Amino acid sequence: MNTIIQRIEPPFWYFGMNKPEVQILFYGKNISEYIITLEDSTALTNVKRTVNPNFIFVTINTQNITTNEIYFKFQQKNKRSFIQKYELRKRRKDSALRKSFDASDCVYLLMPDRFANGNPNNKNDSNTTEKYNRNLPEGRHGGDIQGIIKHLDYIKKLGATAIWSTPLCEDNDANYSYHGYAQSDVYKIDPRYGTNEDYVILVEKAHQCGLKIIMDYVTNHWGIEHWMVKESPTADWIHRFENYTETNHKRSTVSDINASKIDRTICLNGWFVPTMPDLNITNPLVFNYLYQNAIWWIEYANLDGFRVDTYNYSEPEFIAKWTKAITDEYPNFNLVGEITMRNQSLLSYWQKDSAIAKIQNFNSNLPSVMDFAVSDALQMVFNEDDDRWDQGITKIYDHLSKDFLFPNVNNLMIFGENHDTRRLHHIYNNDIRKYKLVMSMLATMRGIPQLYYGSEIGMTGDQNLGDADIRRDFPGGWNDDKNDAFTKEGRTEFQNTLFDFTSKLFQWRKTNKAIHFGKTTHYIPENNVYVYFRYDNNQSVMVIINNHPEKQELNTNRFKENINHYTMAKEVLEHHIFKLAENISIEGKSALILELA
Template identity: 70%
Template sequence: MNKIISLPFINRSFLKKTTLFLFFMSLTLNAQIDRIEPPFWYAGMKNPELQILFYGKDIAQYQVSVSNGIKITNVKRTENPNYIFVTIDTKKVSSTDLLFTFKNNNKEAFTQKYSLKKRRENSAQRKSFDSSDMMYLLMPDRFANGNRNNDSGEITTEKYNRELPGGRHGGDIEGIIKNLDYISSLGATTIWSTPLCEDNDAAFSYHTYGQSDVYKIDPRYGTNEDYVRLASEMHKKDMKLVMDYVTNHWGIEHWMIKDLPTREWINQFENYTQTNHKRTVVHDINASKIDTETCLKGWFVPSMPDLNLSNPLALKYLIQNAIWWIEYANLDGLRVDTYNYSDPKGIAKWTKSITDEYPRFNIVGEITMRDQAQLSYWQKDSPIGKIQNFNSSLPTVMDFILTDALQSIFNEDEGTWERGMMRVYDNFANDFLYPNVNNLLIFAENHDTKRINQIYGNDIRKYKMAMAILATVRGIPQLYYGSEIGMAGDQNLGDADIRKDFPGGWEGDENNAFIKEGRTPGQNEYFDYTSKLFNWRKTKSAIHFGKMTHYIPENNVYAYFRYNNSDTVMVLMNNSNETRTINTHRFKENIKDFKTGKDVVSELTFDITNEIIIEPKSVLILELKK
């Protein structure tokens, strides 16, 4: 791509096809209207102002009025005559059908029905995920194919091709629903699925981060109703659903990119400009304007146009789209992709608008900073952000510093001042920088990182130590699908290798890892440890919200305690290649008058009054008893 100043206007045949999905909403579009977004709304929202996008050929020429005594507070037209943005005040309106009238020269031209629906009871007070939860991250295309009939979509370009590592493999929402019991059996309480909205790119669309319609589930995954059913089935099992949301960019095939409402809807340069990825420019008082502009306005890749959150129309559109999905699908949380690539003020307004509407709602942002102060800057009420009068309103950030440590330390057999378990100790030593350490998403890997089982050569001892840390330190642990059965993958071969199909998710798979009988002995060893550990964690408030005391590692052995007024857990981790005898007198301030500790995995009891012998490359998680 060379120049992107004037993207092409209407592709009518494409739009006609993609509007067919609106039938499920009981919304009949007038012949002069191709799109209405949001397609419907909800009465009784805290913010009563609703911005409705009407799209159709030359629709801006019409004057608009609405029934039921509703007040139109703003009508916005842009340089593109095919759009009109109408803002109404819904403050005193209950659920009802409204009728919009479009006139030209005071003559009635056509009308359009619009629905305000009733919200679920106590919708605004929904409880989100927190540090008592364990989150299971999956990529739906690679998890399980529950419905072979939707493997290829009629209006989607890329078709099913499981032989192609980076192709569409057919996993879908039905596959997730059919395997909820498996996920729950791991001790997981929450599912974060990578995006499910339509991505109509011609190739490598399986990750679905280049979305082409943000009000529609990709037909290769299922339907909007299937997504609602997924949330419903999860709630029956006391599980929570987190949507992966993208505020920074859309896909080049998005219907609105093909006919921009306004040039300012996306960020554009005279020639194609890619982001420099240097997000430190946001808080760097010495940063140049060109570096800052390139970072925040440059495109992620040529196929992902960069959304302009400083544009009020685009920002309002994205706020309402997120709230619509929360209400419609009854969501329990959001994970926001490339959170700090967007305009800082814009993304902060987006976040605050959602958390104002849902005070108990959690949003986790992908902030790939490798410095605690820089990471803290992006968490809600950060003292670091306050220095620059900035508050992101973002409740949860992702602890990539801990991830980096977990992807290296277990190959560092000799502990030094900067290697081995000292890396983990030093990370927690900086927890004072965070306004809420419990609201950190902690993980050993995800869909963008190296696989830990690959890094550690499927040495299950090292896997167990990594999981033990995730299960016992502060924050919200996240497990990446397949790790619990030993799945590996070499990122040097491409991202598709770290995003392989889950064995047993497809008819004819020889290895069905979803059931005990179908797993190999090695897979069961991984699974059994993971399941026992995280099911135990579900019961431990001292882990969820308790305090932590840790001790400087010695000889690559790290000891820490998690505790509250009623419970104390001691974690002892030997990352060396030698058996260690640990004198427990050093830990007297936490051991107090406890006499024994029962390991939560082996169920063996240890005398903790004098010495503990711990095997090489192993961990003990001890519930202390008097």
Template identity: 60%
Template sequence: MKNSKILLFVKHFFSIKTMIFVLLFSASAKAQIQKVEPPFWYAGMKNPEVQIMFYGKNIAQYEASVSNNVAIKNVEKTENPNYLFVTIDTKDVKASELVFSFKTKNKVAFTQKYTLKERRANSANRKSYDASDVMYLIMPDRFANGNLKNDSNTSLTEKANRQDPSGRHGGDIEGIIKNLDYIASLGATTIWNTPLCEDNDKQHSYHTYGQSDVYKIDPRYGTNDDYARLAAEMHKKDMKLVMDYVTNHWGITHWMVKDLPTKSWLNQFENYTQTHHRREVLTDIHASKLDQEVCVDGWFVPSMPDLNLRNPIVAKYLTQNAIWWIEFADLDGFRVDTYNYSDATAMANWAKAVTTEYPNFNIVGEIWMHNQANLAYWQKDSKIGAIKNYNSNLPSVMDFTLHDQIGSAFNDDEANWDNGMTKFYNNFALDYLYPNPDNILVFAENHDTDRINHTYKYDFTKYKMVMTLLATVRGIPQLYYGSEIGMGGDKGKGGDAAIRQDFPGGWNGDTNNAFTAAGRTAEQAKFFDFTSKLFNWRKSNEAVHFGKMTHYIPENNTYIYFRYTDTKTVMVVFNNNTKEQIVKTNRFKENIKNFKSGKDILTGKTFDLATEITLEPKSAVVLELE
């Protein structure tokens, strides 16, 4: 009996000891690995190799192995012992749960599970945005507050303060989801949000270009699952979601910047050096190496450390992050911020890697330059780039030269050799420089520029001319939230906050709700109704999507061009004068052909094309020829 009690005690003692050991072992493993990125991956990718970053205190002292007969292709250790980069080959590996073991002295110290997930059906061949779409640009913090509970977050420094024009106001993903019908009613088919990943800057974090975690949606906007839900809800409405991706820099508060994997993760000079923004040096055959280096390697601003994409680990990290978001959130495209501030070769490789995985995926780069040669150089298959043996692999660029002309042309009341409507003629006359002019983003304004309504002093006639141009020229039109209800803002006096004001009706207690027809003022309705009718017409007109364009040299500050296919012709007529103009039609017989009349798509008025057209002062007319 006594011996039985002793045996029972020993058994019980060792069971407790085993449990304690297991608990300590688990706690040790949990403490050892603080982050794994990508947090999971997908089976069946065209590039089967995935670089997994394990982060934890002194993790580099361990040797890694992985289950399921998965091959480890490479293990990279840096001067920081808190990082271990393990590259595995997932070729022919099914969706499954892998287990990484970390050994020291041939003994397993801890393990880490890692999931390979199943991809969505036909994920690789997803359709992206193109010239049949209209893109609507939103600054999420300023659009609509759909979830009052996430306005501030205890883990993040800046709290909501709607009284501060440059503070966080509480707009979020839920607010966008709740107003998708409004955006669709405008005729927009695609949404580009400024970045949504976490930005833990002490102030001005609402714009989110100084990201502190690129695998995590900022909790003040919502969760990663909320972001995926936004895409899902948009897809139900045949809409597309574009992510604003940043390759050039992170925020100074990014968790990796606080504990750099390696000094070469960032571009650093002996003393702080800021880019000079003169990106002409990147294509200039006479440029000094110093000027080129400062342009690419200099920091954008002190709060945005410059990423060194020449470091292959960094380049792989950013490539995988981009692909991870496409798969996870089911994205339809990218807009890439400050595109040509990064190393050109590294960016070409990044774009190639993304479009190899997704052959139809569109990416538009922010190339903020002011002549067509410098813009066209950066579009995929550019003959200008070929002069320097360079191909960016970037499908699309933003048409900043057209933006420049839109900002002044409609104020040129009297014509001369190169002002007024000639500005547009000259702009499009250089389209031969672009490898694909149909696939460039055309816009009058965005979150960094002057508001078009402020530029034109809220003149509705000029607003109509601007929007008519965007709706009917080649390329992908992009609208900026709020302009369609007459929103403006003086950037010269109020800075960026002035052009990023809250959308009326997006917050509880707003007395004006412009999201609904009943809630709009008469002035807001005037802007909205015109914009909605114009861009909803555009949705179904193939001639202005991918049709050819023929334009005629402007005369007397009038400008006429045609968009046409084999079956449909659209005639667009601008009168930029302050007086009525009569335009003789025999000059345009090349395109009018046997058409007898044209119907104004906005008013329904029919114009006889036999001899002449009478145009009202400061007006634009879009005619479907009959």
């Protein structure tokens, strides 16, 4: 790179993209004073200068370029000139048609800083501010990409088929940088996690293990330490107010026909927190930057999907356009948006082709949303022994009765907990029975199940003590840990009971297509017992969830329309056989998952 140019983004690009044009950012002292030319002048389609003379945006059309390297000539008027090489790479075979994650998958969510330290030599870096301090709950604890690679077999053995890691790009905040959501460079893996090349190796090794990699992508905000927040190309690169203004988090204002303009504006343009400035995605330069960065990571790292953070905090028209640009390039690519809303109609508004959103001529183009309504219910119902009207397991029944609101229920992400919620084992006080009930439902309900790291070994934490308490270190991820829960020998009896159950359940789930993409029929709960069937033309699964503390007896005549011609059922974990013409007994606070035959 020429000494005058300090940054080029994207650092390289690819031939054969659906959209052949790419806008390249060159950054350097007074770079905009230079006239830029290409030997093939037809390939250079636009040069955009901004109020900041240190930035220039150059658009080229790659369609007719046949060489892997092109050379930009930078010429000052009657003064010096220099040449800058730019690389164009060949895409992987069938890159555009890559298969993504879907309802046949089980997603394992981990926080890399808290999962495992595989390389003790990268705990600190001279170019990042916050240093390693495992004694500080909110500090950097040293987990990294190598730690994930080291334990891919563990994740696979658990029954997961995809990994969602919280952001791995550089977060150079002075404090609380471990979570990664205040990114300071979105083209660079945080050096305390490893290198860009390490990330590519992670994806390659995951694919070799039959695991997919989902990147956590943030469109709404960057960190206060991002180099383009410190020095922006334009005055409106981020949203600015006369006084610091934080989002009101009222995302219902987006679809609310009665919402005031100021409330909607503050929701969408207000900063997430003081260290996370709000990006102005309506600025064409910002939009292109975010779109190209997302495409670049998909191509470069060979990714299998995105989880998009704070999806509906961005201007709706433009985040929908951003999403469509990605799915136009990759028709099978799945993106799941964080829509932290508990009302099903508001959640469904944000899934692609929503009939509710269509009333307002809006389509998010977002294939999947996170089902926070079901998550909230899973976090409370198994502590409710009474099923009066809207209590107990009836909450789940009532939520699923609104599935008609969603264009694609099988593509909803379902979960009992994640890195922003209460921990299941804290809520349920390490009651194995209740944990098994949650897992049994996640494994058999419609949607894409997501597990949160450590739940399978009983990790707990009290959110009232701060987010760090629900993001503890995985035992065994560090050489000096007293027990290694990554191994059977290192786990306690309690931990093995949880792990073995979870592993057996989700390994079975891989085998049943009716669970993945089938239909659902459910029955009104009685005595806090909920029965539902998942089925397609070839298979049928009967799920019995007994949320009553005592044993219950079910008369199977009530379920004839789904039992139909089946006479026998095999319980999927212990393989007990049930005759469907007879009553079925089920222990208190337990589940039965029966494959009909």
